[in-house]
Amino acid sequence: MPEKSIASFDVKRLEILDEEGNADKTLMPGLSGGEIKHIYEMMLLSRAFDERALQLQREGRLGTYASIRGQEAAQVASAFAAEKTDWIFPSFRETGVQITMGYPLYMLFQYWSGDERGMKCPGGLNVFPVCVPVGTHLPHAAGAAMAMKIRGEKKAALAYFGDGATSKGDFHEAFNLAGVFRAPAVFICQNNQWAISVPLSRQTAAGTLAQKALAYGFTGLQVDGNDVFAVYKAAKEAIEKAKSGGGPSFIECFTYRLSDHTTADDSTRYRPAQEVEEWKGRDPVKRLRLYMEKEGLLDGEFQKQTEEQAEKAIDEAYHKMEEIGPPPANDMFAYTFEKPSPGEAQQMREFLG
Amino acid sequence: MPEKSIASFDVKRLEILDEEGNADKTLMPGLSGGEIKHIYEMMLLSRAFDERALQLQREGRLGTYASIRGQEAAQVASAFAAEKTDWIFPSFRETGVQITMGYPLYMLFQYWSGDERGMKCPGGLNVFPVCVPVGTHLPHAAGAAMAMKIRGEKKAALAYFGDGATSKGDFHEAFNLAGVFRAPAVFICQNNQWAISVPLSRQTAAGTLAQKALAYGFTGLQVDGNDVFAVYKAAKEAIEKAKSGGGPSFIECFTYRLSDHTTADDSTRYRPAQEVEEWKGRDPVKRLRLYMEKEGLLDGEFQKQTEEQAEKAIDEAYHKMEEIGPPPANDMFAYTFEKPSPGEAQQMREFLG
């Protein structure tokens, strides 16, 4: 009885669109020209929102903000693969996902300005509030997916998180539960290679994050996270698999955070400038634009129009937030419980004086 | 650019000694006859202690007790591979490990009778107290191993735990840290296929536990946990690898819990009798005895003598515990802090009246 092999695994990576905008036709997902245009519009809108948020933060009009620059493909293309009624569990760096799902822009501004009303997801959408403690929303996604299965609803739960989140116990317990219960969950990691100042090599000794799914009995796939088509295809297949009873999937979108961690961070303290430069060359937006140009889906006019629309939508959203103004102070008493406890009610009376 | 393979893994299983007591010579670890006899003695002593503890519990002389029956090979052979000064982090079901490390038997009786003095590990040994919250000791082992590396001590940290523990976030975070810091840790799971009433298939969707190590960039090996030689060999190699800077290892000992979960449990409520019967046939003690008989290492005399010695040692230990008696009540004030706080001191005075 020699040492014998009892299991073997292969971890795969999917790439479709290269840096010059050439797509591998054999692998292309079924996306119409209109759909591709829509993805592109969402990417531009996300980027424009991101830039505006950074600017507003610098002007002291928003609080700390986490930029998504460089991660637009991973966010937009995966969210585009979802249906409106799927459940979305974002981390704090998911502007592109929220926008693509149709989350109102002015509410995102509210959120980043420190107003919880921005997290009151509108009816018809199931986008959970931003999760600040890293990785702790993954069990919610597992549970939501379990609930979908129990209730017989054909919906998937999509959880978004970073490479740093894969080190948390919550990641482990959520993946394990989803595996055991074959829950319709899709776990989407944006491996942007940094968790604030901690590089991937300090986050894990594993060669890929995708292989972490092996521990839970389902598959993990790495995709080029700056490649809209690879991301879309992987997400679409995973969502369909989830909805048809095939259980959970894990997608590692290999990408890069082009900005500082947040506006409170200075990444030049810990990150080689050259690495950032290299990844700027792999810009996911540019890559899709090149493809669309080649395919005749985009010209200067469309580009200009899309940019203008984005700016306009953002202007309107910001003004709407400003018009609404800050929440009334006694709002803080209204949501601790459905009905305020006697103590809370008394404190509110004291507060109102 | 098709979907390409970026990593592949093979999970192995090691078996050396079969159920009839035949060993694969090509795989045999270097163990002298004397060493094999010692392992056997420790197995018999562990089993005898286990039986006595169960009996004493039934008589109301010990508290709840967790039997190790069926897991003696996994415990004794792995602990035998360690040096006295290695650090051992046991769960609550590790009598065989403690005994093999030379932990005083009377102190084990103290522990199981509800007296913390039993967990005051004697000098010269580094056996941590029993860890009751499942899996939560694994980070301690990772940290101890990191400390060994920092302090330049050539010691390994061995952590023992069950299949259920692999579902805890603590498992994940400990494995990940050990991987990242290439810490000299050896993680030894006794996969006895049940976590109280929860079968392995409900614990994880993964086909093996060994493959969970892939998530952390080090190797996991499954061994026949009822095979002393396979367990010893795997543990010995892992400990040596750890001490020579090779980083952590994970060993899954595939075994079976022959008894109830603890004396508070009734496993007939949830476990098929036939499964238990099958595994009784794979008794690790019997298997080693058959081997030793064939090799001329054991005869009726040696068997009888070993059994008698074990009973004698256990009698003495139990009497010693009884002689020592229960701890003085004010002992509860002595170990909250090194020096009692003023409040504690005052409460002690009140208590003493």
Added chain:
Amino acid sequence: MAAVNMVQALNMALRQEMEKDPSVVILGEDVGRDGGVFRVTEGLFEKFGGERIMDTPLSETGIVGAAIGMSACGLLPVVEIQFMGFIYGAFDQIVNHAARLRSRSRGRFTCPLVIRTPYGAGIKALEIHSESTEALFAHIQGLKVAVPSGPYVAKGLLLSAIRDPDPVIFLEPARLYRMIKEDVPEEQYTIPLGRARKAREGKAVTLISWGSMLQRTMKAANGFDADVIDLMSLSPWDAEMVLSSVRKTGRAVIVQEAPKTCGFASEVAATIAEDAIAYLRGPVLRVAAYDVVLPFSKLEDYYMPGIERIKNKIEEAMRY
């Protein structure tokens, strides 16, 4: 109406509510085929099947976290944590998520979940099986905390907890599980969260307690003209009943099983000292466990507040 113990009363509440409301699901370790290590969920797996009675992996973060997700999606999960000592693995989920989801989402998503767990000393269990850290949960805004003191209260309180639109930590004194039997109606009835009850009427001293200490307090109260209050809920809690009793008696003794410092008794005492001090004849006294790490079972009896200690404190109060 039958005389049943607390395990049976809880089991009845769960069974009845699951029959009535298909959204109610149970998850936890060993809650299914095994019926729970204390048998509170006995028979439910057979009756409702594995989709509604879910044996989970050993995974407190995952269990509570998943229950949060479920509760936000229309289920009413009742989680069992096997012993309170193991709830800390889920503490982050409880504190940062269950307690805050309603506030964070301005009511769009809520957590109508219940976390049941046996707690408290006196059952000679292994380490980490005997703590009573209810005060930790009472300090977390957005959580409700309920503690039954006997079978009748247990059933009515658990039904309220399951139907409550917010997360409830439901602490079951393990020592009481099979200790007392009471007549518990087969019909459903509720005991509102946030309200205390008078376990006994009296005029000379107010005794305040909850959970397993209530029994001992009642015994210690013999021979005194004591108003005994069973808080039943610690968050929100019925300060009104306590204050009006103290205003009547002028004396207060609070009895808790937990160590003294920062226990819930401190909150009760502080509230009395803030809102009823003019009525007090003497100090507000606390009976509590010592401020030490809870000892293993051999010394457990010395650690827990006993009837004698409670009596002595009542006598001390009566000296003013």
Added chain:
Amino acid sequence: MAAVNMVQALNMALRQEMEKDPSVVILGEDVGRDGGVFRVTEGLFEKFGGERIMDTPLSETGIVGAAIGMSACGLLPVVEIQFMGFIYGAFDQIVNHAARLRSRSRGRFTCPLVIRTPYGAGIKALEIHSESTEALFAHIQGLKVAVPSGPYVAKGLLLSAIRDPDPVIFLEPARLYRMIKEDVPEEQYTIPLGRARKAREGKAVTLISWGSMLQRTMKAANGFDADVIDLMSLSPWDAEMVLSSVRKTGRAVIVQEAPKTCGFASEVAATIAEDAIAYLRGPVLRVAAYDVVLPFSKLEDYYMPGIERIKNKIEEAMRY
């Protein structure tokens, strides 16, 4: 002697102790090359290298759990948890292990570790970055809890914490990090754990506070003949100083940043009500945050106890 802020004072304490004692190591997220998100460990990575200043994965359970293992094996780990709101991931390790290892092993293994974490509101941060749940830790037997109120205290208290043979939760009010400068000697000095200090002497009312509320309490005290006590340690805490002050003044106002129910102020009030009631002229008053989920930054200023609210309570106390 230079005027430095609290970040610098803490940095000085860490650097000096690491120079003096090779067993001291630091671990946490971003403590290395980045110098910590608040820069408390700035320059230490460059000076002491990656083996003693360990950037870890994002893993609170793992970090604290590993530190427990390290501390049992002869190191003196100082852990940084990036914000107090993320400490709950490590709560099980802290409560079930760090606090109990000495007791469980009858002193054979101990946990001389420090867990540093910024805490408290007032910095307009994202959600979960502003809590002050010190009371949770003060209720856990076997933990020490220290809270500096300024640069000078910070340095001396941190040195005591590192040298203490037991686990210390060291809470750094983030609002104060760069708010005040004080003269802090370059030499090492210690401020003992478990002791309070008089921040001001007075005869008419005792004001008790700690951490970032101390500043506001001092400002509110202007115009009153107030004895102001800075607790500095919450576990163990200096009940003696509080009681003797209250016996002198007959009035007590306790100011905490945390929500009222079951906060540490309740413990202080309960202790006064138990041991100094005969000296009181009126109620023991608490100023605290409201019992609500801590709001996002836009409403933070309404939530935190401000100078006006403290003043009003002092006036209320003075009416008796």
